[in-house]
Amino acid sequence: MTLTLQPVRVATGSDEEGMLVFDAEQRLVAVLTQLGDQYDGLSGHWYLEAGFGCLEARDQPTFADLEAVQEWIRQRLAKGR
Template sequence: GLLVFDKEQRLLAVLSRLGEHYDGLSGHWYLEAGFGRLDARDPPTFADLEEAQEWIGQRLARKR
């Protein structure tokens, strides 16, 4: 897993790497928990951490 913090060291998200039993998604990253603007009703999966970082950046850049 991976914890995502902001500049003030507040927890923004928890990402988990999917294992072998997730057909077709093994090795992908999953948004286990998102807080604030990263809260998602249908948590996404990401092919890699770059994709996750891009998604997080887009969500944080949105106006409230």
């Protein structure tokens, strides 16, 4: 499954570097932000700010890199959960 990532600034109050994630049909499926230095061991990780449809999660996960988050998104979209 093809995903498209588009860099964006997100007004979260602290971390602004983000990514919009679109599916193969160019539908917005997620908004990610990269965690900053104030998150100690998670600095540089990616955080799911918002997931839509089957990507909506009560406990928004964090991911070590963009490859990991894309794999998680592909798995969830394939399951339709």
